[in-house]
Amino acid sequence: MATVAHEQPEPFYxxxxxxxGYIALLEQHGNKKHQRMVRLSGLAETIxxxxxxxDCWISQGEFFRPDRxxxxxxxxQVAFVDLDTYKEPRLANVGLDSQLGQLLTFCYDRQIxxxxxxxxxxxxxxxxxxxxxxxxxxxxxxxxxxxxxxNMLLIGFGADAQAMDASRVLRLDGTVSxxxxxxxxxxxxxxTPTMGAERLANGAVAYDFDTLAETLLGxxxxxxxxxxxxxxIRSAHDSLAKAKRDAQRASLIAIPGxxxxxxxxxxxxxxxxxxxxDRVGDLRTLARIRxxxxxxxxxxxxxxxxxxxxFLAQACLVRNLLPEIASLANEFSPSWSQSEIVSCVSSxxxxxxxAANGEKVSFNGMQVDARYRFTNSTLVDALQVTDSxxxxxKTILPKSEARRRNTERHAxxxxxxxxxxxxxxxxxxxxxxxxxxxxxxAGVPRKSIAKELxxxxxxxxxxxxx
Numbered sequence: 001m002a003t004v005a006h007e008q009p010e011p012f013y014x015x016x017x018x019x020x021g022y023i024a025l026l027e028q029h030g031n032k033k034h035q036r037m038v039r040l041s042g043l044a045e046t047i048x049x050x051x052x053x054x055d056c057w058i059s060q061g062e063f064f065r066p067d068r069x070x071x072x073x074x075x076x077q078v079a080f081v082d083l084d085t086y087k088e089p090r091l092a093n094v095g096l097d098s099q100l101g102q103l104l105t106f107c108y109d110r111q112i113x114x115x116x117x118x119x120x121x122x123x124x125x126x127x128x129x130x131x132x133x134x135x136x137x138x139x140x141x142x143x144x145x146x147x148x149x150x151n152m153l154l155i156g157f158g159a160d161a162q163a164m165d166a167s168r169v170l171r172l173d174g175t176v177s178x179x180x181x182x183x184x185x186x187x188x189x190x191x192t193p194t195m196g197a198e199r200l201a202n203g204a205v206a207y208d209f210d211t212l213a214e215t216l217l218g219x220x221x222x223x224x225x226x227x228x229x230x231x232x233i234r235s236a237h238d239s240l241a242k243a244k245r246d247a248q249r250a251s252l253i254a255i256p257g258x259x260x261x262x263x264x265x266x267x268x269x270x271x272x273x274x275x276x277x278d279r280v281g282d283l284r285t286l287a288r289i290r291x292x293x294x295x296x297x298x299x300x301x302x303x304x305x306x307x308x309x310x311f312l313a314q315a316c317l318v319r320n321l322l323p324e325i326a327s328l329a330n331e332f333s334p335s336w337s338q339s340e341i342v343s344c345v346s347s348x349x350x351x352x353x354x355a356a357n358g359e360k361v362s363f364n365g366m367q368v369d370a371r372y373r374f375t376n377s378t379l380v381d382a383l384q385v386t387d388s389x390x391x392x393x394k395t396i397l398p399k400s401e402a403r404r405r406n407t408e409r410h411a412x413x414x415x416x417x418x419x420x421x422x423x424x425x426x427x428x429x430x431x432x433x434x435x436x437x438x439x440x441x442a443g444v445p446r447k448s449i450a451k452e453l454x455x456x457x458x459x460x461x462x463x464x465x466x
Contacts, residue, residue, distance in 0.1 A: 009047055010117060010173035010186050011058055013204045014077035014130055017043050021075070024068040026169045028055030028178070037066035047174070054176045057169035062134075068167050069327040070318050071280070075134040076143050076166055078116075079212070081150045083125040084158035091157065096120060100187055103127070103157060112153055112219065113195045113212060116205050118188035119170075122177025124158060125187075126170050130206040132198055138281065140166060141274045142213055144317050149216045165318050276314035278394045279379075280328070283308050285392055286383060287332060294334070301333040302344055303382060308332070309345040310372045313352035321349055348372060376402070436463040 015023055022037045025046065038046050040062065050056055064074040085091040085099050094102075100118060103125065107114055119126040129150075135143050143166065151159045163170075171177060171184045190197070190205035195215065197207045283304055287296060296304055309325045318324050322342070329341045336344075354361075354370035361370045379385075379396045390401040397405070432453050439449045446464075450457045 007203060010119060011043070011047065013117070013200075013202060014060070014128075015040060015043055015062065016077075017041055019062065019075075019134075021062040021064055022066050023062055024059035024167075024169060025050070025172075026057040027053070035068065037063070037068065047172070050172070051174050052176065054178050056172040056175040058172045059167065059169050061166045061168075067327055068169075069324050070140070070165060070167050071312070071324050071327050073137045073140060073166050075136055076140075077131050077134045079129045079131075079143070079146050079150060080168075080170065081127045081147075081154050082121070082160040082163040082168075082170060083127060083154060084123070084160050085125055086123045086158070088156070088158045096187065099125065099157075103154075104188070106154075106157070110153065110219065111195075111215075112150075113197065113207060113215060114190045114205075115188065116190050116197075116207075117186055119173060120182070120185050120187045121171045122180040122182040122184060127154070129212060130200070130204050131209045131212075132200065132206040133209070135209050138278070139209070140317060141277050141315060143209075146209075146213050146216055149219065153216075153219060162319070167318075273314050273316065275395055276311040277317065279311045279396060280308055280315070282393045282396045283311070283383075284331070286385070286389065286396075289389060289392055292332075296332045301336070304332040305329045305336075305341065305344050306348065307374075307379070307382075309348040310374070313348055313355070313371050314373070321352055325349075432459075433463040436460050440464055 011023075017040050019040050021040050023040060023043060024035055024037055026033055026035045027050070028034075059068055060078055060080055061076050062074045063069075063072045065072050083103075085094075091099055091102070103118065104114070106112070113129060115127045116130040117126075117128045119128070127150075144164070147164045151161060151164055173184050173186060175184050176182065177184060193199050193205050195207075196211040197205050200206050287293070287304065292300075295301075305325070305328070308328045309321070312318070312321060312324055312328070322345075325345050325348075326338065326341050329336055329344075333340075348371075351370040351372060359370055360367040374382075376396065377399070380398050383396065385393070385396055385398060387398060387400060390397050432455065435453060436449050439452070440446070444452075446457055446460045450460045453460070
């Protein structure tokens with residue numbers, strides 16, 4: 001199949017060289033891979049330099065510092081699935097045209113929004129949905145849920161479960177795969193905006209992220225319901241054996257009912273926690289407003305590193321926690337060695353692995369997830385959050401600030417449902433009273449006054465008595 005005509009290299013449809021930040025380029029040199037972080041402003045020149053090179057990959061996300069870790073993500077402009085179609089028996093010996101046709105037909109039949117682009121990766125396909133506006137890092141849990149849903153829906157096309165996170169690199173358009181000696185190229189561009197999509201100024205078809213998420217997460221619920229019975233039967237045999245064999249830790253008591261060990265069984269994806277991700281952001285905000293941009297003072301480093309690692313584990317955004325934790329630890333305690341970081345968070349990682357295996361622990365007579373959890377009051381006390389600091393935080397809030405925000409939410413809801421603020425109500429009532437008096441002095445009957453003002457006759461009596 002020939003390359004589909006498009007006006008510019010594929011990355012420029014979602015990487016805007018006018019934005020601030022970095023992308024990652026990975027290049028194969030012999031048996032080693034070399035990564036470099038490139039400013040978005042210099043991306044065009046860099047891509048021109050490596051056009052036609054062998055084995056090059058580019059990050060799909062953009063980062064606010066030159067470090068390709070999810071904790072350093074700035075924004076995402078695309079959702080994607082990396083399809084290893086060559087691993088699927090029904091597709092392994094099928095031509096590229098047929099693979100693409102089957103994929104697009106499947107999306108149409110299942111009401112999956114049409115991909116903005118499909119890229120031939122040398123042996124498989126990269127399927128991408130562009131966003132009309134960048135998704136900020138704060139929305140990463142929801143973006144991750146979309147990724148997992150797309151991966152689940154396209155599992156029959158060889159969706160790579162290891163290639164879903166926001167720091168992922170995919171083969172670069174215009175370069176060559178040494179495994180197949182094929183050029184990486186775009187083989188499909190959506191032509192007509194459908195299902196809430198729109199055409200961008202650059203000609204690409206893109207989706208409003210919230211609309212796309214609602215559509216896909218609805219499909220996920222239907223798909224999971226259909227698969228649930230089969231998955232339960234297939235996983236039951238191995239779960240107890242795995243829990244007994246792998247969860248023999250002094251602090252953990254294995255409870256039957258974990259996920260299956262069988263690698264041929266595909267378990268349902270975890271749904272990430274927005275609360276946990278927001279708490280990571282709150283720790284960073286606390287460090288900033290306390291003036292600790294260059295690292296925390298002694299006495300606070302352990303607490304911030306430990307808590308941030310716990311929240312990352314709860315958020316379920318990455319498979320390999322330690323590199324992400326190390327990047328955060330470098331913010332809070334730049335002088336720490338790798339061994340000091342591991343010493344601080346080893347129990348967090350162990351519990352996260354136990355949770356990923358589906359294991360439970362016995363706590364106060366209950367079966368609970370193995371990961372650490374904290375109440376909000378515990379976090380406020382441990383971090384000594386003040387009322388003034390809380391104004392800039394999202395989730396780690398003293399009770400007084402939580403009550404204030406709750407009152408504001410309820411007031412906003414009442415206003416949305418038609419309730420008026422007191423001062424607006426008084427002003428409006430005063431205007432009605434003046435009009436009622438004016439009409440009454442003109443000899444208009446009270447029943448007619450009530451009808452004109454849209455109030456009851458008794459209300460008119462009240463206006464005229466005042």
